[in-house]
Amino acid sequence: MSELQNAKQLVRDYHDKLDAASPGTIAETLGQYVGREYLWRGFHPFNLIEGADAVAGQFWEPLRASLRHLQRREDIFFAGRNEIDGFSSVWVASMGHLMGLFDSAWLGIAPTGKMGFLRYCEFCRVEGDRIVETAMYFDIPHLMMQAGLQPFPPQTAAHLVQPGPMTHDGLLFAQQDPATGEDTLALINAMISDLGQWKSGLSLEDELARTWADDMIWWGPAGIGATYTINRYAEQHSAPFRAGFADRSGTGHICRMAEGQYGGFFGWPNFTATPTGGFMGLPGTGKPGEFRVIDIYRRAGDKLAENWIFIDLLHFWKQQGVDILARSEHVPRT
Template structure:
């Protein structure tokens, strides 16, 4: 099974988009995207329809603020979507958009220095056009680079996150189909164990069923990155599970893999009631929505690395805390 046409379309799109001046972004998007293409982005953007809305609301303001932008990809792959019976083809790109933070963006004061916006993008390609996109990005990570502290001290490490240990994440050529099937099987085994946090095993034993002991969990700003099963359990997984109850069933819009890489996204992935303590915040009687992208690297029959994008701004706003508005009114330290 070849994904070369879809991959080349997205690669050409990125080259044109990254080279286009801000006042020509609308034209660039219109050439590649369907007129009614659906774009999903993290708060405050939400769902946008059509190239003009994407350009005017997201891409043009971002490019005006982060000048001399470079796309620094770490992972690139394609595959058929398990969620629709492997009918649709998606192309996935993950990395950083790096630029000089020269003008305000979303009320965040510029620094005049280089900043990195972590991103991951799923593009559904059909009939030679991009017809659907999920582009998730870590705005709190950019805030922290700009000297703001949007959350209480996090449990794991704050880093500009590197790509895969193996430096083989850019699958411009198609990988053997059996490798992608093995990766998808490993991801599905992990999802099956995760369930609703009721497998019945001690947490570290549960994790060891599907993760290597030296796993790395590259979490979003506000939570952070953590290394090894023992530290991941201590620094994120156990506190996270303890802070929620009544978790809904997990749902995904797309889940796919190619070679040793795979991932998924939902809108939302799940909902849960916050009983208190997550990221130092108080309990709420409202259900919180977790909009998440997860990208994985498989090594053998287990998972080795995981890059996570969580719309924490949307999650907390739904529980009554507008982090973006609060940070836009705080002077940079």
């Protein structure tokens, strides 16, 4: 347990120093906390970046120059051992919003001069006193929509600045009972087994009811949206998603873990599938596409109650020949 607590403290210290770093010192700050062969995974257009200097120069410095007075508004924080490698590695997850004054363009998105919220979720692998690997997933289309752009056709569910857990207990800074996390991970695995391959033989609603609470909330990414209750989730996301794809691959994760009532996973990619038409109002291409995803869950009793999802939709649609970022640059704001 002390290893998990030490890893949490390292990541908390890293966040404090990174958030307080002045322009031009971010690479130095990263260098104090990350390993020499640091590997960073981010959504399109960042993708894989290696080394503290490159991560600072390509991601953090430009973002901090655009979202001035950046503030981390964290909703969920937990750590765990990674089931995927036999529980040998230790990871720390952080989720929330990076909020700032959107005063300069970022990725071709024109500034608003108003508050901007970048949804993020980060998984950090810790070895000793260093962070050696990070998956930093963030919802760029959500920021685009705040800036008045419409990167996708109208979505099926609701577009929101998303709140944290209804229970307001997602920051697991203190030591947790290992048995509670084991129960959470077992439920997540049951959900993956039941639903992950779309082959349960049950109706969609009956599938969902095996592992989800009736009043579940699915906090989906911009372009899809958030939806509430099993019936509305089936209607507004799960059924349209399944109907719009063929040839879904098996599920593959780099990390899957849980602590307390919270857990989650990410992949690179999690799975591939071929769009046949209709998904997000865009046509089918017949080309397999990758889904890079983070899922974070809150368990309540023996069911999953809330799920926060990050999907690299920019990467997926670029694989289909649609460059959402490029076609949105310099579009007049409404």
